[in-house]
Amino acid sequence: MKIEKLTNAISLQRSVEQANENHLAIVREVIEQVKKNGDEALFTYTEKWDGAKLSSLEVTKEEMEEAFASFDPQLIEDLEEAATNIRAFHLQQARQNIDFPLAKNSYIRYKISPLDAVGLYVPGGTAAYPSSVLMNAIPAIVAGVKRVVIASPPSKDGKLPASVLVAARIAGVTEIYKVGGAQAIAALAYGTETIKAVDKITGPGNSFVALAKREVFGKVAIDMIAGPSEIAVLADETAYADEVASDLLAQAEHDRFACSVLVTTSQKLAEQVSEEVEKQLKQLPREEIARASIENFGCIYIAESLDKAVAAINELAPEHLEIMTEHAEAVCKKITHAGAIFIGRFSSEPVGDYFAGTNHVLPTNSTARFSSGLCVDDFVKKTSIVYYSEEMWQEQYPKIARLARLEQLEGHARSVESRNWDKGDLN
Amino acid sequence: MKIEKLTNAISLQRSVEQANENHLAIVREVIEQVKKNGDEALFTYTEKWDGAKLSSLEVTKEEMEEAFASFDPQLIEDLEEAATNIRAFHLQQARQNIDFPLAKNSYIRYKISPLDAVGLYVPGGTAAYPSSVLMNAIPAIVAGVKRVVIASPPSKDGKLPASVLVAARIAGVTEIYKVGGAQAIAALAYGTETIKAVDKITGPGNSFVALAKREVFGKVAIDMIAGPSEIAVLADETAYADEVASDLLAQAEHDRFACSVLVTTSQKLAEQVSEEVEKQLKQLPREEIARASIENFGCIYIAESLDKAVAAINELAPEHLEIMTEHAEAVCKKITHAGAIFIGRFSSEPVGDYFAGTNHVLPTNSTARFSSGLCVDDFVKKTSIVYYSEEMWQEQYPKIARLARLEQLEGHARSVESRNWDKGDLN
Numbered sequence: 001m002k003i004e005k006l007t008n009a010i011s012l013q014r015s016v017e018q019a020n021e022n023h024l025a026i027v028r029e030v031i032e033q034v035k036k037n038g039d040e041a042l043f044t045y046t047e048k049w050d051g052a053k054l055s056s057l058e059v060t061k062e063e064m065e066e067a068f069a070s071f072d073p074q075l076i077e078d079l080e081e082a083a084t085n086i087r088a089f090h091l092q093q094a095r096q097n098i099d100f101p102l103a104k105n106s107y108i109r110y111k112i113s114p115l116d117a118v119g120l121y122v123p124g125g126t127a128a129y130p131s132s133v134l135m136n137a138i139p140a141i142v143a144g145v146k147r148v149v150i151a152s153p154p155s156k157d158g159k160l161p162a163s164v165l166v167a168a169r170i171a172g173v174t175e176i177y178k179v180g181g182a183q184a185i186a187a188l189a190y191g192t193e194t195i196k197a198v199d200k201i202t203g204p205g206n207s208f209v210a211l212a213k214r215e216v217f218g219k220v221a222i223d224m225i226a227g228p229s230e231i232a233v234l235a236d237e238t239a240y241a242d243e244v245a246s247d248l249l250a251q252a253e254h255d256r257f258a259c260s261v262l263v264t265t266s267q268k269l270a271e272q273v274s275e276e277v278e279k280q281l282k283q284l285p286r287e288e289i290a291r292a293s294i295e296n297f298g299c300i301y302i303a304e305s306l307d308k309a310v311a312a313i314n315e316l317a318p319e320h321l322e323i324m325t326e327h328a329e330a331v332c333k334k335i336t337h338a339g340a341i342f343i344g345r346f347s348s349e350p351v352g353d354y355f356a357g358t359n360h361v362l363p364t365n366s367t368a369r370f371s372s373g374l375c376v377d378d379f380v381k382k383t384s385i386v387y388y389s390e391e392m393w394q395e396q397y398p399k400i401a402r403l404a405r406l407e408q409l410e411g412h413a414r415s416v417e418s419r420n421w422d423k424g425d426l427n
Numbered sequence: 428m429k430i431e432k433l434t435n436a437i438s439l440q441r442s443v444e445q446a447n448e449n450h451l452a453i454v455r456e457v458i459e460q461v462k463k464n465g466d467e468a469l470f471t472y473t474e475k476w477d478g479a480k481l482s483s484l485e486v487t488k489e490e491m492e493e494a495f496a497s498f499d500p501q502l503i504e505d506l507e508e509a510a511t512n513i514r515a516f517h518l519q520q521a522r523q524n525i526d527f528p529l530a531k532n533s534y535i536r537y538k539i540s541p542l543d544a545v546g547l548y549v550p551g552g553t554a555a556y557p558s559s560v561l562m563n564a565i566p567a568i569v570a571g572v573k574r575v576v577i578a579s580p581p582s583k584d585g586k587l588p589a590s591v592l593v594a595a596r597i598a599g600v601t602e603i604y605k606v607g608g609a610q611a612i613a614a615l616a617y618g619t620e621t622i623k624a625v626d627k628i629t630g631p632g633n634s635f636v637a638l639a640k641r642e643v644f645g646k647v648a649i650d651m652i653a654g655p656s657e658i659a660v661l662a663d664e665t666a667y668a669d670e671v672a673s674d675l676l677a678q679a680e681h682d683r684f685a686c687s688v689l690v691t692t693s694q695k696l697a698e699q700v701s702e703e704v705e706k707q708l709k710q711l712p713r714e715e716i717a718r719a720s721i722e723n724f725g726c727i728y729i730a731e732s733l734d735k736a737v738a739a740i741n742e743l744a745p746e747h748l749e750i751m752t753e754h755a756e757a758v759c760k761k762i763t764h765a766g767a768i769f770i771g772r773f774s775s776e777p778v779g780d781y782f783a784g785t786n787h788v789l790p791t792n793s794t795a796r797f798s799s800g801l802c803v804d805d806f807v808k809k810t811s812i813v814y815y816s817e818e819m820w821q822e823q824y825p826k827i828a829r830l831a832r833l834e835q836l837e838g839h840a841r842s843v844e845s846r847n848w849d850k851g852d853l854n
Contacts, residue, residue, distance in 0.1 A: 100515075246841050329814070344814060369542070384800060388771070393773035399781075407558065412680070415670075
């Protein structure tokens with residue numbers, strides 16, 4: 001793994017994927033077909049692209065039972081414990097309505113209410129990610145969303161992976177559809193005979209899914225369109241090279257565009273980590289992917305001082321940050337921008353990816369400067385309610401009318417003044 | 428104003444504006460020029476499009492003093508009182524960090540921190556909207572954003588409206604630039620010699636501004652791209668027709684695409700309001716705009732029952748909703764989707780537009796189903812921090828490793844397992 005002196009800002013050096021015009025045309029056609037032909041279009045596309053000839057879209061109770069019966073009980077227990085942790089932490093994020101009394105028996109109420117219905121896209125293909133099911137579904141359920149739906153492409157035999165079904169039920173989702181790609185997004189946004197439309201769609205997906213989410217944005221809400229995953233490790237001479245290397249590789253194995261950087265004040269650690277990465281790479285099942293990521297986007301930066309290292313990290317605003325230095329908690333206080341922070345050698349990133357209770361859906365590509373990981377807030381909306389009593393209105397309306405006229409909005413002034421006329425009782 | 432029976436869902440019937448390809452090309456060119464030539468490009472565009480030949484971009488202290496000196500002291504007082512109300516209510520929205528202890532001296536911390544820097548776009552042209560300055564700037568300042576910047580196009584004499592400067596200072600904003608259009612958005616997103624880049628851009632603008640915000644989205648955060656304004660009034664036979672009419676017209680005077688609807692259970696009120704609208708229209712300074720809005724997008728719907736009226740309102744999810752019925756508070760409890768709700772005849776919409784303390788930047792076009800008005804949350808980000816002690820790690824790592832292997836991410840499993848080796852002291 002290459003070593004550089006930290007001089008300027010750390011660049012992720014990844015070119016943003018260009019929207020593929022050809023893909024976009026396909027996605028738009030798919031959305032139109034689903035709007036026009038509903039379920040029929042879903043069956044057609046599922047046969048065409050997933051190779052599965054389905055007789056019905058929804059996962060049955062029997063299929064769910066079968067998934068549980070076939071699943072390692074130890075893993076069910078692990079997933080349940082992870083879900084319990086995630087639920088417990090996300091419950092802390094839940095908010096109360098605000099009742100704000102004004103003078104003269106008037107008030108403002110700020111009502112926090114859950115969205116009605118949310119759709120969670122779960123990618124198919126080679127790997128199944130039950131942890132993503134938990135991370136997306138639990139915040140929605142904690143927020144109070146009544147209807148949480150999963151859509152995921154079936155394999156050729158018309159089934160969904162047992163791990164996805166098990167995680168879904170553990171999270172509390174029972175409405176699950178076997179449909180993927182742009183057609184799933186279209187169905188969730190516009191509805192079909194079988195799949196009622198939702199208000200928001202979350203979850204990762206391939207480029208067709210991402211394009212479809214962009215297309216339906218406005219009709220429904222969407223979560224962020226996440227870029228490739230990143231980790232920055234901030235370490236000094238107290239860190240263990242083999243541990244740092246294993247954490248860099250855990251990120252790199254995600255995909256070829258993943259980015260792992262180490263920023264360290266120790267030349268010695270830099271050299272050791274570089275060697276360790278090479279050693280561990282050779283033993284990694286996903287060596288090819290991880291190697292491409294490390295070679296293209298990985299880098300070890302040697303910083304002159306911890307302060308310069310911290311400044312570079314803040315400039316980078318990485319999705320994940322591990323701090324393995326002396327006084328790591330004090331260093332953490334200096335970090336202003338990161339999606340999630342892991343303190344000390346016993347809190348490696350997988351602790352948060354799977355288990356501690358925090359969310360693993362996090363802002364990538366330096367957007368941690370201004371955005372946040374998935375959370376309960378993403379599944380609620382806030383409504384302000386204003387009540388002015390007659391006495392309050394009597395006292396305040398001249399000011400309101402003056403401010404309206406300052407903006408040359410005479411109709412606004414008249415609206416607030418119109419209450420002034422003594423009209424007597426109507427009846 | 429036309430009257431219809433409420434049968435199906437209320438449609439806003441407004442075609443979404445198509446992105447103008449020609450405008451987009453201009454906007455992209457402007458952004459490139461500002462990235463390349465910085466301030467020089469800003470001066471050039473400001474002379475070309477605003478007709479103002481500036482010697483410097485920033486509003487000076489002298490200009491600010493002059494604005495205050497020339498301004499009606501009564502209006503300064505009104506704006507200050509409005510700002511006090513807005514600040515007081517938004518302070519209620521501010522949130523605390525969450526400290527969530529885990530077993531074995533471990534913990535999760537959820538850190539809520541303000542964005543570093545925010546840019547507020549204030550449109551120029553014929554009308555100046557000091558209320559929008561307050562509504563955008565105050566939530567950012569309450570959130571703790573250290574640097575709040577305003578950009579607004581100057582008039583030909585190189586000045587900004589006194590009302591905008593006065594409102595800015597009352598809100599607490601002192602860094603104000605005389606630049607508008609796509610060039611202002613580009614400068615806020617990418618920075619120039621004079622204008623340092625910000626992390627988020629909020630505020631309304633014309634189609635060039637909206638297109639530019641879309642283009643820079645990702646580099647910085649943006650607020651919603653708002654559509655034309657809307658009001659729905661829900662009223663029964665206890666409402667006063669002249670008041671309802673004046674409220675419908677207050678919305679209609681905003682612009683030709685504004686939408687005002689009344690949903691009522693009373694045929695009599697419907698007829699009276701229709702007449703009143705015509706009568707009041709003739710007396711309105713902005714009659715032409717309001718008439719276009721009422722004729723094209725206004726409608727009075729007669730509902731068979733209050734429940735059906737409520738259902739139609741919830742389906743519509745209007746930006747603003749006024750409830751003028753018997754037991755209005757009870758009716759309000761049945762409303763699930765609206766940007767802001769105003770209860771009773773003494774709480775007409777301008778109360779919230781200017782003064783009560785709630786925000787007037789609200790979700791349009793039925794997006795109140797899943798989104799919220801501008802608030803303190805829009806100016807903070809949330810970072811999760813995880814600390815696992817050695818004892819906690821010892822207990823939990825086998826579960827984490829199993830979950831990683833379930834997802835075929837061996838590198839993740841090894842990362843969390845790598846702490847297991849007894850390495851002794853490093854030094």
